[in-house]
Amino acid sequence: MGKVMLEVNELTTKYITRFNEDVYAVDHVSLKVEEGKSLGIAGESGCGKSTLALSLMGYYFSPLHYTSGEIIIDGQNITGMNPDAVRKSILGNEIAYIPQAAMNALNPTQKIINFIEDVVQAHDPKVSKKEIYELARERFEVLGLPKEVLQRYPVELSGGMKQRTVIATSVILEPKILIADEPSSALDVTSQKMVIKMLRYMMEKGYVKAMIFITHELPLLYNVTDDIMVMYAGQIVEKGSAQQTVFDPIHPYAKGLMGSIIVPESGLKDSKLTAIPGTPPNLKKPPEGCRFAERCKYVTPECKRFPVDMKYVEGNRSYRCIFSEEHLRKAYQNG
Amino acid sequence: MAEKKSCLKGVGLTKVFGLGRNKNTAVDHVDFDFSEGEIVSIVGESGSGKTTLAKMLLGLISTTEGEIYFQGKKRDIRSQRAKKEYWTNIQAIFQDPFSSYNIFNKIDSLFLDCINMRGGKNLPYEKKVEMMTEACSFVNLKFAELTNKYPFELSGGQMQRLMIARIFLLKPKILLADEPTSMIDACSRATILDMLLKLRNDTGMTIIFITHDIGLAYFVSDKVFIMEHGKFVESGTADEVILRPKEAYTKRLLNDVPKIHEEWDLSTVDIKNQ
Ligand SMILES: Nc1ncnc2c1ncn2[C@@H]1O[C@H](COP(=O)(O)OP(=O)(O)O)[C@@H](O)[C@H]1O
Ligand SMILES: Nc1ncnc2c1ncn2[C@@H]1O[C@H](COP(=O)(O)OP(=O)(O)O)[C@@H](O)[C@H]1O
Ligand SMILES: [Mg+2]
Ligand SMILES: [Mg+2]
Numbered sequence: 001m002g003k004v005m006l007e008v009n010e011l012t013t014k015y016i017t018r019f020n021e022d023v024y025a026v027d028h029v030s031l032k033v034e035e036g037k038s039l040g041i042a043g044e045s046g047c048g049k050s051t052l053a054l055s056l057m058g059y060y061f062s063p064l065h066y067t068s069g070e071i072i073i074d075g076q077n078i079t080g081m082n083p084d085a086v087r088k089s090i091l092g093n094e095i096a097y098i099p100q101a102a103m104n105a106l107n108p109t110q111k112i113i114n115f116i117e118d119v120v121q122a123h124d125p126k127v128s129k130k131e132i133y134e135l136a137r138e139r140f141e142v143l144g145l146p147k148e149v150l151q152r153y154p155v156e157l158s159g160g161m162k163q164r165t166v167i168a169t170s171v172i173l174e175p176k177i178l179i180a181d182e183p184s185s186a187l188d189v190t191s192q193k194m195v196i197k198m199l200r201y202m203m204e205k206g207y208v209k210a211m212i213f214i215t216h217e218l219p220l221l222y223n224v225t226d227d228i229m230v231m232y233a234g235q236i237v238e239k240g241s242a243q244q245t246v247f248d249p250i251h252p253y254a255k256g257l258m259g260s261i262i263v264p265e266s267g268l269k270d271s272k273l274t275a276i277p278g279t280p281p282n283l284k285k286p287p288e289g290c291r292f293a294e295r296c297k298y299v300t301p302e303c304k305r306f307p308v309d310m311k312y313v314e315g316n317r318s319y320r321c322i323f324s325e326e327h328l329r330k331a332y333q334n335g
Numbered sequence: 336m337a338e339k340k341s342c343l344k345g346v347g348l349t350k351v352f353g354l355g356r357n358k359n360t361a362v363d364h365v366d367f368d369f370s371e372g373e374i375v376s377i378v379g380e381s382g383s384g385k386t387t388l389a390k391m392l393l394g395l396i397s398t399t400e401g402e403i404y405f406q407g408k409k410r411d412i413r414s415q416r417a418k419k420e421y422w423t424n425i426q427a428i429f430q431d432p433f434s435s436y437n438i439f440n441k442i443d444s445l446f447l448d449c450i451n452m453r454g455g456k457n458l459p460y461e462k463k464v465e466m467m468t469e470a471c472s473f474v475n476l477k478f479a480e481l482t483n484k485y486p487f488e489l490s491g492g493q494m495q496r497l498m499i500a501r502i503f504l505l506k507p508k509i510l511l512a513d514e515p516t517s518m519i520d521a522c523s524r525a526t527i528l529d530m531l532l533k534l535r536n537d538t539g540m541t542i543i544f545i546t547h548d549i550g551l552a553y554f555v556s557d558k559v560f561i562m563e564h565g566k567f568v569e570s571g572t573a574d575e576v577i578l579r580p581k582e583a584y585t586k587r588l589l590n591d592v593p594k595i596h597e598e599w600d601l602s603t604v605d606i607k608n609q
Binding site for chain 1: 523551552588606607
């Protein structure tokens with residue numbers, strides 16, 4: 001087993017809305033990412049993927065609040081660290097986050113190089129502009145971005161180029177962990193491929209030691225990550241290798257997701273897609289028992305009675321359902 | 336096999352934006368003949384001209400060159416009246432289901448408008464409710480739970496399904512769906528595609544499905560047209576184009592999509608060289 005770069009134990013966080021209502025967006029999430037590995041997070045929109053990403057950086061600001069659990073980055077327990085300290089000594093150099101649609105959030109009146117200066121100086125104000133330029137130029141060159149990009153404004157760059165710029169900048173301080181939240185969703189397929197190749201290359205080069213990749217696009221996740229975690233209504237419902245999770249899911253929700261994969265391969269036209277009926281529960285008032293019960297084809301009254309724990313099964317996998325693996329597989333066979 | 340009737344045909348359709356140095360040929364002499372009851376996909380990367388073509392077909396923008404034939408007759412929508420008449424035959428759904436709808440209108444009034452447009456203005460209210468209920472159940476939504484709701488209370492997927500329910504009430508000859516699933520997460524996509532298939536099977540509607548996702552196109556359509564820089568570079572049955580592509584461009588598009596049974600070859604792009 002490789003060195004553990006990120007370990008999260010039973011992390012629970014919530015939003016407190018203006019009306020003082022709690023939104024339980026991350027509920028008892030545990031995960032581990034080893035050096036050189038990437039973990040994928042899949043799930044419908046609104047299931048808490050982005051909130052989990054924010055939560056596991058330990059950087060809490062209203063309306064997001066920490067409730068319980070711990071976060072350990074490369075052996076350092078950052079649980080309970082104050083936000084200023086997190087911003088100074090964790091964000092960017094221990095763990096970096098590329099938010100959803102980051103490329104569209106670039107300041108339009110700021111040149112790329114000035115954006116990079118801000119990122120570096122937020123961490124260490126003493127670094128000179130000249131040093132930053134040299135570092136950026138070298139890094140951009142290795143990652144296949146022309147150095148001219150540094151002097152450009154965001155509007156002068158194509159979508160793919162902007163996204164690669166954002167990614168290159170996010171690893172400028174060589175963080176241990178990179179979290180990429182839907183990094184290629186807005187791009188054409190060719191630019192997407194370029195982004196993925198660049199992320200891989202950054203891992204190979206050691207600019208990042210481990211990666212968390214968030215997307216609802218399963219074929220992409222399957223091709224990019226070693227392990228996949230499926231989230232539903234703030235909880236992890238299944239965790240395993242990418243291969244296992246895509247081709248042999250255990251949890252009924254994971255099963256449904258995998259059955260809705262659409263890829264241009266022979267056989268697709270004759271296959272029947274599984275659509276999951278209904279919508280996820282309101283996280284202000286999540287169900288007492290299994291959170292998926294309302295939409296589950298295999299539901300029994302028992303499912304709704306108590307909160308369901310993760311079950312650990314053979315092959316380093318886990319899932320959250322009261323039924324045994326065998327029972328579920330039989331149910332799937334019978335349709 | 337019975338001869339298929341032409342539903343929408345284009346000859347040398349062209350759209351040029353701008354003048355002189357700023358001239359941009361967004362759609363460049365495209366030809367096609369879509370038959371009644373067919374689902375055809377138009378696939379291309381962003382900027383390839385798909386939406387511009389859609390707008391010409393809908394009569395929302397003028398054509399620079401070329402002709403459009405609807406049911407074998409040359410389309411003439413110069414008068415407002417002819418345009419209105421044409422729009423009972425062709426309707427559209429767009430990428431952002433919230434954009435084509437006044438968010439301050441409640442959902443039942445959206446449906447009532449459709450019924451009125453189809454000449455149902457004087458029907459008794461109970462009959463209208465019956466029609467609205469049927470339309471909602473067509474897209475697996477419950478009308479009783481939707482009345483009195485505002486669109487912003489719904490998810491993107493639910494809203495897009497409502498847009499399909501609207502089409503079900505309007506029953507145009509042609510539905511033009513421009514990237515209807517690109518703002519919707521992968522797992523609700525399957526639902527939307529299933530509904531489009533059902534719409535065609537139940538009503539015989541011709542559906543023009545516009546997408547940048549070649550997998551979706553393959554799943555849903557009978558015929559596929561690949562668009563690059565305003566031109567159709569390859570077309571044929573879905574199996575021909577997707578499983579046996581001839582053009583390099585089509586091959587590249589296919590190659591760049593991540594798959595699950597076939598290897599995703601990353602070597603075709605070079606981050607160091609472009
Ligand atoms: N600022 C916020 N205040 C209150 N609730 C929020 C806020 N941001 C997100 N949420 C809620 O938290 C849940 C998870 O959202 P999110 O993490 O964005 O999901 P995902 O990234 O999987 O789409 C959703 O129910 C969403 O409505
Ligand atoms: N109203 C317009 N004025 C000028 N150029 C336009 C206009 N609409 C689209 N274009 C241009 O036409 C080309 C095709 O755009 P579009 O039809 O939107 O492509 P797609 O839908 O395939 O992404 C692009 O180069 C775009 O910039
Ligand atoms: Mg998100
Ligand atoms: Mg478009």
